[in-house]
Amino acid sequence: MSLRPDVDLVIRGAKVVSPDHIFEASVAIAGEHIVAVGHDDTMPPARQELSAKGLYLLPGAIDSHVHFRDPGYPNKETWKSGSAAAACGGVTTVFEMPNTKPATGTVEALNLKLKAAESSYVDFGIHGLLGDDTLDRLDELLEAGVTSFKAFVGNTFGNLPAPTDGALLEGFEKLAPLGIRTVVHAENSSIMARRQDHLVKAGRIDALAHLAARPAVCEIEAIGRVLTLAEWTGARLHIAHHSAADSLYLLRDAKRRGVDVTVETCPQYLLLNTQDMLRLGGILRLNPPIREQRHNQPLWDALMEGVIDMIATDHAPHTPEEKTRPNIWDCDCGFPGVETQMPLMLTEVNRQRASLMDYVRWSSVNPAKAWGLYGTKGVIAAGAHADIAVVDMDRTGVLSQGKLQSISKISPWNGRAVQGYPLHTLVRGRFVMRDGHLVSEAAGWGKSVKSVQRMPKPQPKNTEHYTQAILTTPEGLPTNALPTGT
Structure with missing residues (x-):
């Protein structure tokens, strides 16, 4: 040849x-x-x-979980600033969440987001909203450009109502035959709301009150519930920002049974704990919360074992003022992370907590497979997109929140020493970062990954019991033989 x-x-x-x-x-x-x-x-x-x-060539990182806040909250982030942060962090594809304003639950809202994304430096997927009032629009959202869906089973920024269990089941029934994966924020909203109300009435405004309102049982219960619904329907499931050691057994057992569930965790759950929460206060408020130190190592072990599949960031920017209020309940949840993930994780590779091959699996290969992109993305091989992070594993430095591309110039990683940096980032063959500097002319180069997304053949289950199926009279059974009301 x-x-x-x-x-x-x-x-x-x-x-x-x-x-x-x-x-x-x-x-x-x-x-x-x-x-x-x-x-x-x-x-x-x-x-x-x-x-x-x-230097090392890594397939560009794929971050399954970012909030670029656009449309609706340009004071926190825009697609241009958020994607610039991704480019400077060696991230070449992002999947953006639907809790913007308006939420990405209608074609009109999706079109607003796609318009905003025209300034993106990196390629992107769009998670549409799965909720009680969006079930009838899932097909048209997919047709209009949504790549996947997100269900906020746990309350978070934007205060979108959690879908009822009936709606979640019906959503999985609709998406299972299509092979579309749904991201779930897995916390129990009812438990959290009740506990937070108790804490507020008791006068608890300290940093650890946020954790007290969202104990690990919230994650355990929600993961068990959504796994049950996904396994029964055959729907593809993705657990966002996994935070607790206590719920890993559910995922391990489900994977052994063949449930198509993928799982992400974030650097903050691997590297930070309540001691950092006491030091940083509201800067570290996020959902799920930063937990006790005992959770850190089991999450690393789960990554190595394959129970957790990938690293994401939950990049969730807010202004410094919104993060530093004295009352923990008044501090917005989340912080920027898409630009700092790679140097943080490469530092741990240099500390021999994992290999560079492990990191590539977590940051690129497994996300590409989960979202139907592998072969086009997630690999350095002939025929693939030229999405590449050129990395210097010897370069040292100190992370600085003031130098972030994100509008949100506040980070729990500020002042942290790191070793290992992306020097150049290429997206589909074009430099979007070169020699450590953003290539401003590359704004708008990013494209939707919808056209290259190829999910494996779906495997729906129990279809005869789906909501749509039970609305039809069973074949061969006369209508007068069916039970009637009294």
Whole structure:
């Protein structure tokens, strides 16, 4: 097979990282795609070259969980600023959440979001809202560009009502035959609301009151509930921001039974705990909450075991004023994370808590597989999109909230020493960050991944009991034989 005689870029002398190997190779890129990976002598002439000797090429990170706040909250973040943060963090694809204003539960709201996303530096998917009042619009939302759905079973920013169990089951029934995955914020809203009311009346406004309102049982109960509904219908499920050691057994057992459930955790649940909450207060308020130290290592172990599949960030920016109020209940939940995830995790790789191959599996390969993108994204190979993070594992530094691309210049990682940085980020062959600096001309380069999304064949179950099925008279049974009311 002959190579093209002229390509746009050759990255020379790098170490290419896959989930199974690290090997020395050069990479040739033509247009948006990788056209060759191999020995440097086999590379075609290129219009541009990048020497990457001593550096690592990672498939760009895919963050399944970001809030870019646009439309509705431009004081907190915009698509341009949030995607700039992603680009500078080695993240080449994001999946954005629906709790904007308006929430992404109608085609009109989706179109507003897609318009805002025209300024994105990186590629993106859009999670639509699954709720009681959106069930009749799931098909049209998918047709209009939604890639997946999100159900806020637990209360969070935007105060969207949790779907009833009946609506959640019916939503899974609709999506299971389509093979569409649903993200679930798995906390029990009823327990949390009641406990928070007790705490407020008791005068608890301290940082740990937030954890007291949302104990691990909220996560255990909600995960068990949504796993039951997903397993019964055959729907694909994704558990967002997993935080507790106590609920891992549910996921481990479900995966052993063959339930199609994927799970994300975030750096904050791996690396921070209540001691940091006491130190930082409302800066660390988020949902689910930062928990006790005993949860940290089991989450690492679950990543290594494969019970937890991936790293996401729950990038959830707010203004500094909104994060530093003296009353914990008045502090908005969440903080920026899409720009700091990679250096934080590479630092742990340097500390030998995991390998660089493990990190690629968690940050890119498994998310690509979960969202039907693998082969096009999540891999450095001929034919794939040229989504690449060029990483220096030796570079050291200190994270600074003042230097974040996000509008939200407040971070619990401020002042944290790290080793391992993305130096260059390419999205479909174009530099969006180069030499550690945002390439401002690349704003708007990002595209929806909807057109390249290819989910595996769906495997719905118990379809004869789906809501739509029971509305039809059973074949061969006369209507006068059916029970009637009294």
